[in-house]
Amino acid sequence: MKRKAIVIGSGIAGIAAAIRLSVKGHQVVVFEANAYPGGKLSEFNLGGYRFDAGPSLFTLPEEIDQLFTLCGENSKDHFEYLKLPVACHYFWEDGKNLKAFSDIHLFAEEVETKLGEPAIHVKRALEHSDYIYKHLSPLFMHRSLHKWSTWTNPEALRSYLKMGKLGIFKTMNAANSSLFQHPKLVQLFNRYATYNGSDPYQTPATLNIIPHLEFNIGAFFPKKGMHDITLSLFKLAKRQGVEFHFESKVNEILVDSGKAIGVRVCEEEYFADVIINNMDMVNAYKTILKKEKQPKKLLNQPKSSSALIFYWGIKKEFKELDLHNILFSNDYKREFEHIFKLGTIYDDPTVYINITSVYKKDDAPEGCMNWFTMINVPNNQGQDWDKMIAEAREKIIAKINRTLNTDIEPFIEVEEILEPRTIESKTSSAQGSLYGNSSNNKYAAFLRHANFSSEIQNLYFCGGSVHPGGGIPLCLLSAKIMTEMID
Structure with a gap:
């Protein structure tokens, strides 16, 4: 039976x-x-546009x-995906931009050409990310941390003496600041803390394991x-x-x-x-x-950060945008202080724009794009979200306009909003946090x-x-x- x-x-x-x-x-x-x-x-449709509601990477x-x-x-008979040639397109307000090519050599050349950061620094950083992954993933990703057998197996024993090299005693920002000369590249690699809702100025450098997944293994898109x-x-x-x-x-x-x-x-x-x-x-x-x-x-x-997402149907195609796009804040540290210490939204938030219609054309009408426009925000602690959301919308639009040299508002055809309160009510996530406890x-x-x-x-x-x-x-x-x- x-x-x-x-x-x-x-x-x-x-x-x-x-x-x-x-x-x-x-x-x-x-x-x-x-x-x-x-x-x-999950997903939803709105006025001729299809949106993936949640995780986008x-x-x-x-x-x-x-x-x-x-x-x-055979998964290929039921589920097809492709490897992205560009993992993400990064923008700053001073006109600088970087394409994070999946080919590490191309990405390193892009960084050296546009930022003047030696290509070897990028390659070494990704080699170190691979090193962290090889030593920590068998321990932290594939086993229970609450069983003695995890801590006494040979892989664990080999990792104990390498804890310093694995970043457990440094913050992510401290580690990245020692790896790179250019503050924009430090900011780019600090961004990976947001992949589990954390603060790069507090979270341990072991989270530098994440770039390995995106660059050394690859970022993908389901067709x-x-x-x-x-x-x-x-x-x-x-x-x-x-x-x-x-x-x-x-x-x-x-x-x-x-x-x-x-x-x-x-x-x-x-x-x-x-x-x-x-x-x-x-x-x-x-x-x-x-x-x-x-x-x-x-x-x-303490809980992880949450998200404020505007799902916008845009009546225009922006050729400079890719599937994943980041418009960086001018003061990253201040942005995270607002999220984790002040419990509010910074005046100049980093904006993430995910556009699946770049690869899946039927997600938007012809000549249009489906924008999943997100900023990281604090989890729900009883703030005045209605006021904060209205103010954040203005700041996000202003940020997009300055960075892309456009006026986006007239092109917004449809809009839906997801925020910490609705994240909690729809998914039972405590305080609307995206990743449970913070790291x-x-x-x-x-x-x-x-x-x-x-x-x-x-x-x-x-x-x-x-x-x-x-x-x-x-x-x-x-x-x-x-x-x-x-x-």
Whole structure:
């Protein structure tokens, strides 16, 4: 008789967990509060434009390919993607701009030509990023930090003596300032702290592992858009026999004698051998686990940054823009002080513009573009968001106009807004934070919830709010780590 598993939430980690459990022989049922799968990785249409609502960067595609392989399928038959020739296009208001070519030699030449920074500095920085990845990814990305076997395996033992070189004792900004001469290149590499909602002036330099993913391995784009990651894996899970229930909010995880035995959905009770929580860890303890012992130290950790996103249908094509574009602030340090210390939005925010219609033409009408226009903002602490959003919109438009020498407002045909309050209400992310607890100290990796409960048997956790962290690749790895613990 098959063992039963219940997954709470159909975020990308929840779907991946369901697939992996089904491969292991479990009968899997997924309960999702929304009417659609994917969590943050969803989409919507507005006035002839299609938008990917959430994550816009795609790295480590092999983690998705592996799920198809586990099921005996070829991912290319169901999910297609391409490697980007340019990972991102960077702009500054003084007219400087850089194309982050995926070819490291081309990128290094671009930096030397436009900024005067020796090309060798870029190559050495990316070699160091590769070094960090080789020593830390087996420890922090592919294993539980809450099992003794992780710390006693040979890979871990080899890494202990290299902790200084791996950046644990420096901030990201300090490390990058020693690697590069030009402040614009320091700013560019500091930006990678935002990939998990952190502050480069506080977070440890171990996060310099991230450029390795984007440059040495590559940045990619699903040919049907980011939401196709969700749809492809959702369909794979269905083919595996996973049962999904939408608009089915779990009200409680049922615990008996220290064991998770099922869930309550409305007034119905469903029982299983294992329960997997893909809901944000903080909100899960506040709601569906409120009767159980609370991990107060973890719950009280500072949260990551959030986002303010304007989805704009633009009645014009800007040939200078690529899929990923960054319009940098003139004072990066001050911007992060506003986000993490003052809890507000800086007057000159860094603006990220993602335009999928560059590669997927049917995402916008002919001659138009779909702009996913985002700035990093503090998480929700009760600020006057209506006022802050209105002011930020003016500042963002002014920033775009100055940088691109345009007047963007007349070209905005349609608009939708996503902000910390709606991020929290739609995805159950505590305070609207995008990545759970922040990584603004060297112990942050150890202050994420484990992929299992130490208090309740048969209860497991996956998703961006638990180990190893947020973002598509880490969410997929959280599902992998978790399912390897079961049975």
